[in-house]
Amino acid sequence: MNTFGRLYRFSSFGESHGPAIGGIVDGCPAGVKLDMEFVQHQLDRRRPGQSDIVTSRKEPDKIEFLSGVFEGITTGAPIAFVIRNTDQRSHHYERTKDLFRPSHGDYTYFVKYGGMVDYRGSGRYSARETAVRVVAGAVAQLVLRRLGISIRAYVSQIGELKVQKPYTELDLDRIDDNPVRCPDTEMAKQMYDLVQEVKAAGDTVGGTVTCIISNVPPGLGEPIYDKFSARLAYAMMSINAARGFELGSGFSAAAMRGSQHNDLFYLSDDGQVRTHTNFSGGVQAGITNGMDIYFNVAFKPVSTIFKQQETLSRDLEPVKYIPKGRHDACVVPRAVPIVEAMAAVTTLDFLLLNNAYKNIAGQ
DSSP: OOEEOSSSEEEEEEOTTSSEEEEEEEOOOTTOBOOHHHHHHHHHHHSTTSSTTSOOOOOOOOEEEOSSEETTEEOSSOEEEEEEOOOOOGGGGGGGTTEEOTTSSHHHHHHHTTTOOOOGGGGGGSGGGHHHHHHHHHHHHHHHHHTTOEEEEEEEEETTEEOOSOGGGSOGGGGGGSTTOOSOHHHHHHHHHHHHHHHHTTOOOOEEEEEEEESOOTTOOBTTTBOHHHHHHHHHHTSTTEEEEEETTGGGGGGSOHHHHOOOEEEOTTSOEEESOOTTTTEETTEEOSSOEEEEEEEOOOSOOSSOEEEEETTOOEEEEOOOSOOOSOOHHHHHHHHHHHHHHHHHHHHHHHHHHHHHHTO
16 A cells, blocks of 8 residues: 555655655645645655755655645645655665565565565665655645644653653643754753763664644544544554554553543633543544544664664575664654655545545535
């Protein structure tokens, strides 16, 4: 499947070292002013070469819209776009093209597609594809803005270093003040130093991105197999290197009593139903309840490390190798706009679906 979504959906194409990557967004409402500075800004937050703790591949990631936009406004037609690849160094992968690199997709893609694998920069299974998601998500965010819905994500953990404050006590306007995209200034400095230390050792480190979706109306989500939480988890776990998802209290709920975990309802001064706590993370029984939706996505360490490792060749012979090329020591800071993008696409898709039901019912 190379398509995500139902009413608001996008398809991606292209490989890491091909001439371009791109996508088609279908289902975007007409009449949305396309803020190109915002779309490009989101791409710039994801692109390689933006700081000394990420891969040095220099891709400008300049987007070219081919259809679906006229005089800066969406027309309701499919939005097609491309992003040219300009800084490929495919020769770095010649020496590993016949190897199954540890924890990469080399072996699994080789088995699935009968050996037809583009080995250059991991081809289709490269994180380069996520730039397409960022574009689709940025367009979705522009639609959500008109409805007062905002999405913010930040790095809350790198390695063993973890932000201890809840998101409600952080200044989320400071997320982009540092290369690791952590709004806790002191923790950000420690995280940066850790990534530099890991990089110098030829190793990699993982971490966690926390995301908050605010002002989502209650009632979004489809019983029973397409819950809002289930679709959100599906979206996040489709991101390269994602290894875990937790909504609200997440795994810590396993150690709590019901009397501690229950979110008690009350009527706010503005006449809205709210809960005193939000262990549910804004979703109950798979349907949004109007509170902030907050969740964590855990990312594994990047698989390419500059240390000698043992593996197998395509001929199933044991070999030792040390990779070459340009790679992230920690991919987590670049994952922030990707998480935001997938959250936006998921939310807008449910909003459109909910609105369709109301229109059919004559509400």
